[in-house]
Amino acid sequence: DPDLARKLEASGASAKQAGFVCKMAGKAANKFAAALSRMPAGLGKVKIKEIVMKEGDRSRTKLVLTCSGVNMEVNADHYKKLLSLVSRSSNLADNSDDKLGGAGAAAVFRLLARYSTFQGAHYRAGGFQAAIHGGCFDVLLQEFGCMLECFASPMNCRYEHFCSAHISTDASFGSIGSFFHFRPAGGSFEANPPFDDATIQRMVAHMEDLLSTANKPLNFAIIIPFLPDQVGWQQVYTSSYKRAHLKVAAAEHGYYEGSQHDRITRFRVAPFDTSVIFLQNDAGRDKWPATKPKLRLLREAFKPKLNLNPHSLGFGANSK
Numbered sequence: 001d002p003d004l005a006r007k008l009e010a011s012g013a014s015a016k017q018a019g020f021v022c023k024m025a026g027k028a029a030n031k032f033a034a035a036l037s038r039m040p041a042g043l044g045k046v047k048i049k050e051i052v053m054k055e056g057d058r059s060r061t062k063l064v065l066t067c068s069g070v071n072m073e074v075n076a077d078h079y080k081k082l083l084s085l086v087s088r089s090s091n092l093a094d095n096s097d098d099k100l101g102g103a104g105a106a107a108v109f110r111l112l113a114r115y116s117t118f119q120g121a122h123y124r125a126g127g128f129q130a131a132i133h134g135g136c137f138d139v140l141l142q143e144f145g146c147m148l149e150c151f152a153s154p155m156n157c158r159y160e161h162f163c164s165a166h167i168s169t170d171a172s173f174g175s176i177g178s179f180f181h182f183r184p185a186g187g188s189f190e191a192n193p194p195f196d197d198a199t200i201q202r203m204v205a206h207m208e209d210l211l212s213t214a215n216k217p218l219n220f221a222i223i224i225p226f227l228p229d230q231v232g233w234q235q236v237y238t239s240s241y242k243r244a245h246l247k248v249a250a251a252e253h254g255y256y257e258g259s260q261h262d263r264i265t266r267f268r269v270a271p272f273d274t275s276v277i278f279l280q281n282d283a284g285r286d287k288w289p290a291t292k293p294k295l296r297l298l299r300e301a302f303k304p305k306l307n308l309n310p311h312s313l314g315f316g317a318n319s320k
Contacts, residue, residue, distance in 0.1 A: 006198065046105040050076070065109045072112035078155060082108050082173060088160050089174040107172045111154055114169040131156040132192060132223055135301035140221050143294045144278075145188035145287070150179040150203075150220070158190075180206055186216025188288055192223040200224060200232030204239060207279055211241045217283040226273035236277050244290030246276040246298060253302035274302070 004025070008018035049064045053075075061076040074082070086104045137158045140146035152162040154173035163179040164170045176182065179191070180202065193203050207220050226247055227233045237245065250273050276298060278290045 003198070007196075046109045048105060065105060065112065067106070067109050070113065072109055072116065074108065074112055079108060082111070082154055085154055085157075085160065085173040089172060107169075111169045111173065114166050115153065115155070118166070131158075132190075133301060134158070136298065137190070139294070139298045139301045140190055143288075143297060144219060144221055144290075146190045146219070146221055148187070148189050150182070150189050150191035151193045179203070183210065184214075184218070186214055186218050186283075188217075188219040188221075188284070190221050190223070195225055197230050197232040200230075201235055204232070204235045204279075208239060208241060211279060211281045211284075214281050214283075217287040218281045219284040219288045220279045222275075222277045222279065224275055224277070226275045233275065236279070237275070239279055241279040241281065242277060243280045243285050244278045244295065246295045248274045248276065248299055248302050250274075252299070 005015075005018040005022050008021055009015060013021070045067070047066045049066065051062050051064060053060050053062045063074055063076055063079050065072045065074065083104045086107055131152075137146070147159060149158060149162040151164075152158070152175075153164050153166075154170055154175065157164075157174065160174045161176055162174060163177065163182055164175040165178065167175055167177040171177075191203065191207075193199050203222075207222075211218055211220075222236055224233060224236065228237070236242070250271060253274060276295075278288075280288065280290075
């Protein structure tokens, strides 16, 4: 896996060490895939147990989903959100009060297992991608018409439909697949990609290709760390389609936790300055101009939300 090797080398491993790890991981994956192929098709019953998670003076209800001896945990409010997405996006039926969960519970179990595996199945393996606040989405929707996320997951998506990395598990929750396979002729979209320089470079190349061929107004509102020494940031900032750049200081804004579906509080203060960069074709610039008053509204929406209700998701027809 070239991406894995690149990340291992970036973390300090030698090229030889990275190659060895990739080789061993590939062998283990092939062995596991062969074992899975010999197992009966289908997923067993998913049992659901309710527990209360406490952290200091805060508490939150969590559900433990168990299938074939494997446990996956999710906050109760996120479980309800995921079932809502399933009901909107597929024909799966579920009774969330049934301790032997139905098709919806099975879809949630598969989803959580997939993302746990992708993350590394251990907190030391890294975190999930953080998300912007609902207030930021409101400004982007009202002022720029953004109605779809280019990089999201069922756990942190704002809208019913979104792009995500794992279509095999995410489609039941409204995902339309990878952003890199998404080719809109027009529209307005929010892009908060993984903060990986190679991914950002690939993202801007895809966006510029779309902007060069779009026959309708097209806008991308991109949220990335302010890292002017990184190639990815430079490519976004110097794009011929850039119409505006808003820099938000670290102390002046915050994000939703990437693992919000498994934590007591959803909010965190940003550890870095953030760039919001608008890439638009000419028609997109005319339809959604990034004026100073609009950027001021967006800056205000970015302010930390640490004092808000940590349990509230605010998910509706057009929101989380």
